Amino acid sequence: MSNGCATATEVRVPRVVLVVLLVFGLVSSAGAQTPPEMPGSPSTTPSEHPVSSLGSFLAGGAIGLAAHESGHLLFDALFRANPGIRKVSFHGFPFFAITHDTGLPRSQEFVIDSAGFWVQQLGNEIILTRRPNLGHERAPLLKGLVAFNVLASAAYSGAAFARTGPVERDTRGMADSLKWKEPAIGALILAPALLDAIRYFHPDAKWATWGSRGVKVGMVLLVARAR
Numbered sequence: 001m002s003n004g005c006a007t008a009t010e011v012r013v014p015r016v017v018l019v020v021l022l023v024f025g026l027v028s029s030a031g032a033q034t035p036p037e038m039p040g041s042p043s044t045t046p047s048e049h050p051v052s053s054l055g056s057f058l059a060g061g062a063i064g065l066a067a068h069e070s071g072h073l074l075f076d077a078l079f080r081a082n083p084g085i086r087k088v089s090f091h092g093f094p095f096f097a098i099t100h101d102t103g104l105p106r107s108q109e110f111v112i113d114s115a116g117f118w119v120q121q122l123g124n125e126i127i128l129t130r131r132p133n134l135g136h137e138r139a140p141l142l143k144g145l146v147a148f149n150v151l152a153s154a155a156y157s158g159a160a161f162a163r164t165g166p167v168e169r170d171t172r173g174m175a176d177s178l179k180w181k182e183p184a185i186g187a188l189i190l191a192p193a194l195l196d197a198i199r200y201f202h203p204d205a206k207w208a209t210w211g212s213r214g215v216k217v218g219m220v221l222l223v224a225r226a227r
């Protein structure tokens with residue numbers, strides 16, 4: 001999560017945390033769990049223990065979360081927005097939000113709030129482009145990462161449609177920056193997530209590939225409208 005309206009910077013994020021999160025983000029973006037395989041060839045990875053597979057899958061999800069937050073922190077740092085961490089709750093479920101200074105220009109606010117989704121979308125783009133047959137491969141870490149990227153976007157879009165959740169939620173900040181209604185942001189987040197899920201199960205669906213890329217590029221271009 002990021003934040004649209006923190007009233008104060010609570011806990012400054014140490015630089016070392018920022019660096020660690022960025023490394024996580026870069027590793028996940030590289031998608032370098034195992035070397036790329038020839039298209040259509042069966043997986044060459046030896047069979048894995050189910051428990052270690054689950055552990056790898058969950059680790060992939062954790063990397064996805066760290067990468068999302070590192071996206072916020074990257075632009076917090078670029079815009080000198082004094083990032084901090086605040087405990088929040090989502091219908092009783094404890095979570096945390098990365099806060100930043102208020103009063104930023106709308107374009108900067110939009111970039112910071114969008115950055116978590118950008119990282120998710122770029123991550124899936126790199127993975128699904130380099131490993132189009134991932135669904136048929138034995139690669140639990142990458143699968144966990146792709147699953148996080150899809151499911152987190154779906155969850156965020158659900159909160160945006162319902163306009164619920166902590167006030168620091170990304171979609172509310174993005175909507176405010178554009179002066180849009182929040183459900184429209186929800187649709188914008190959900191579309192590439194659904195299209196990437198279709199790509200995962202149907203690598204030959206070129207319409208899904210190019211549709212997803214188009215929406216992702218369009219989301220970045222929306223920065224021009226946030227002013």
Ligand SMILES: [Zn+2]
Pocket residue numbers: 001002068069072116170
């Ligand atoms: Zn976020």
